[in-house]
Amino acid sequence: MGKYDSLKLENQVCFPLYALSREVIKLYKPLLEPFDLTYTQYITMMVIWEEKKILFKDLGSRLFLDSGTLTPVLKKLEAKGLVTKYRNKDDDRVVTVEITQKGMELKEKIAKVPEDMYKSFKGDREKLMELKKLLDDLLQEDSK
Amino acid sequence: MGKYDSLKLENQVCFPLYALSREVIKLYKPLLEPFDLTYTQYITMMVIWEEKKILFKDLGSRLFLDSGTLTPVLKKLEAKGLVTKYRNKDDDRVVTVEITQKGMELKEKIAKVPEDMYKSFKGDREKLMELKKLLDDLLQEDSK
DNA sequence: CACCTTTTGATTGTGCACAATTTAATTTTC
DNA sequence: GAAAATTAAATTGTGCACAATCAAAAGGTG
Numbered sequence: 001m002g003k004y005d006s007l008k009l010e011n012q013v014c015f016p017l018y019a020l021s022r023e024v025i026k027l028y029k030p031l032l033e034p035f036d037l038t039y040t041q042y043i044t045m046m047v048i049w050e051e052k053k054i055l056f057k058d059l060g061s062r063l064f065l066d067s068g069t070l071t072p073v074l075k076k077l078e079a080k081g082l083v084t085k086y087r088n089k090d091d092d093r094v095v096t097v098e099i100t101q102k103g104m105e106l107k108e109k110i111a112k113v114p115e116d117m118y119k120s121f122k123g124d125r126e127k128l129m130e131l132k133k134l135l136d137d138l139l140q141e142d143s144k
Numbered sequence: 145m146g147k148y149d150s151l152k153l154e155n156q157v158c159f160p161l162y163a164l165s166r167e168v169i170k171l172y173k174p175l176l177e178p179f180d181l182t183y184t185q186y187i188t189m190m191v192i193w194e195e196k197k198i199l200f201k202d203l204g205s206r207l208f209l210d211s212g213t214l215t216p217v218l219k220k221l222e223a224k225g226l227v228t229k230y231r232n233k234d235d236d237r238v239v240t241v242e243i244t245q246k247g248m249e250l251k252e253k254i255a256k257v258p259e260d261m262y263k264s265f266k267g268d269r270e271k272l273m274e275l276k277k278l279l280d281d282l283l284q285e286d287s288k
Numbered sequence: 289c290a291c292c293t294t295t296t297g298a299t300t301g302t303g304c305a306c307a308a309t310t311t312a313a314t315t316t317t318c
Numbered sequence: 319g320a321a322a323a324t325t326a327a328a329t330t331g332t333g334c335a336c337a338a339t340c341a342a343a344a345g346g347t348g
Contacts (some may be wrong), residue, residue: 049148050151127281135161
């Protein structure tokens with residue numbers, strides 16, 4: 001191995017991670033466009049659909065996103081009428097995010113997106129599950 | 145499996161891909177800061193270090209980045225004196241990007257970054273190679 | 289050769305992503 | 319219980335990332 005081989009793009013692990021991530025998000029785009037959601041808005045809604053009501057702080061740690069990213073995303077989701085936000089009565093610093101009726105209705109309509117995404121995948125499904133396991137492991141390792 | 149389980153964040157493959165990608169880029173930050181490079185600038189330099197001279201178009205396809213991203217990145221690298229750009233004499237549309245002396249010198253100095261990154265990784269190295277293989281496969285599949 | 293299509297890179301506008309700072313409120317400490 | 323430390327979210331500024339558009343140039347077609 002040459003002196004600078006470790007500086008070659010093809011020898012990086014992070015690069016295909018980064019590139020594939022962006023490529024997959026591009027695949028989501030046409031599926032989410034009919035629902036007027038970006039990918040970040042979509043994964044944010046996923047957590048809110050599951051929890052119905054969640055603290056801003058917890059939402060951030062679930063998504064690995066900080067307030068600088070999440071604040072404007074939630075403002076847009078609120079403007080679309082999908083969620084509401086309010087400050088805690090006991091502790092004014094704490095913000096709770098809650099699903100609205102309209103937000104729940106979107107969940108019904110959008111339920112086919114993961115299915116469509118999965119169907120469009122032509123490769124080996126075993127490998128995909130293997131990949132997910134490796135990623136989840138590393139992500140957990142990192143967040144410790 | 146419940147009706148909406150496929151809409152749960154934990155069941156997505158793309159999410160850990162996206163989240164881990166960002167986490168790893170964050171790990172690069174303190175390593176690249178002494179060299180005044182962002183992660184995107186770093187991987188761009190990687191290709192230019194390897195090729196010495198490369199067409200703008202080819203650089204974009206290597207990095208999976210379009211001109212809207214790459215143009216300003218290269219402007220910054222040029223402003224730092226690491227690369228030069230010039231238009232082809234025969235075809236004025238075509239831009240060539242070339243490494244400078246200062247750019248080559250940076251390669252020497254930065255050579256320890258991949259090593260440091262690898263050393264800082266505490267997990268299973270076998271798994272990391274397995275991950276890279278899966279990612280490279282899927283990325284190649286996608287770009288076909 | 290004039291017209292049409294394609295190619296190439298730059299520009300514009302929107303939406304993250306995150307570090308750093310700020311503001312406000314709460315908790316801890318002495 | 320006032321000062322100090324901590325916490326939570328918002329704000330600010332920088333840097334991508336990409337779709338859409340544009341402008342210029344090259345190449346193909348009749």
